[in-house]
Amino acid sequence: MNKILVIGHLNPDTDSITSAISFSFLQNQLGKNTEAVALGECNEETLFALNYFKFDAPRIIDRASNDTKDVMLVDHNEFQQAVSDISELNILAVIDHHRIANFQTASPLYYRAEAVGCTQTIILKIFKENSIAIPKNIAGLMLSGIISDTLLFKSPTCTEEDVRAAEELSSIAEVDINSYGLDLLKAGTNLSNKTAEQLIHLDAKSFEVHGKKIVVSQVNAIDFSDILSRKNEILDVLNHTISESSLDLFVFVITNILEGDSKMISAGGLINECEKAFNTKFIDNEAFLKGVVSRKKQIIPSLMDALS
CATH class of the missing domain: 3.10.310.20 (DHHA2 domain)
Incomplete structure (x- = not known):
């Protein structure tokens, strides 16, 4: 079975990395052969989430065609935010919550974009639609994505759907939203070692x-x-x-x-x-x-x- 890479955007944030991981897990449960990869180093906030829920950071790539021709995109669609050889690839799916621009494909695909605050809110729906159970650690990463993208529900992008999704995921992950959320966001402000x-x-x-x-x-x-x-x-x-x-x-x-x-x-x-x-x-x-x-x-x- 051909491998499919699940990829977030360039200069990845927490939603981009964790959505690649959670959507890859979901697709593998549905019988696909996928791997979550990244288009750059994880930031401090993302590393906090990965360490907390005991995940390794995804492998970093700059071209996908070295591995496969088939990809799924999460948390982006615009080609200037995508892997460098995106125009050479077969895009099988896009899960996103941003505007649609500078995007085209040669073949039909599964495209799901919703006006919510985080890609993980959409991915949670897809888990439910396919009756796939969410493991505790995956739920924790999904929650982290929502907290990060909505700034713990303070961002104007946050919707009631995001809040409900976070509450459901926090229950599965067995963490307190506010306590964990503040720790996560504060981890992302540690920039003293950055040029x-x-x-x-x-x-x-x-x-x-x-x-x-x-x-x-x-x-x-x-x-x-x-x-x-x-x-x-x-x-x-x-x-x-x-x-x-x-x-x-x-x-x-x-x-x-x-x-x-x-x-x-x-x-x-x-x-x-x-x-x-x-x-x-x-x-x-x-x-x-x-x-x-x-x-x-x-x-x-x-x-x-x-x-x-």
Whole structure:
């Protein structure tokens, strides 16, 4: 039986990694031969979840065709966020909760996208639809994905479905949502050992908006000052990346998980558009975004409107 790789997006976050693992497990229970793989190193938050529930990090690849022609995508669909040889592959399935863009296939596929806060919420439904029992450790990873993507239900992307799914999964995993959730999110704020280059690529996503190439990177923190003390170094790396990759805009978002606000460092030729998008002024390439925590629901739509 041919192997199928289950793959999350570039610069993987907790939902991307854990969704690949849980969906691979589900597909194997249904008789497929799959392996969850990653397109980059796991971040500190993801490593906390993997260690807590006793999983090894998935194998890292940069091309899938070295292993197989068949893949399933989780937590993304846009080709610029996918494995480098995506256009050469046979995409069998996509499970996602983002906009659909820059995506096409030569053959029919199973495509499931829902307006929820986390891919794991959708995967839980698929487990139920197929009457597949969820092991305790898999449930823990699925819960971790929901907590991470919804910022423990504080993100505007969070839905009642996400909350109900988290409650169900926490019962299976036998962990307290709030206690475990805070520990998980705090683990993700431990960035002191990261270089500026690593910081801006920890959770960076590329988009093409009305012909403009932009990257939006986001990290979580419990104190803005820890990261802003390195602002000049970060700006140097942002500007270098813009030049090297021919980008129009690179925004680096620092989200305070305790206060529910963000600060944005912006570089490139679209600062005026950023000011318009968020109705604010950038001073020395920096702006405060009150109540903004979601890249998917708040940042990207605002940028799309400003660039239209």
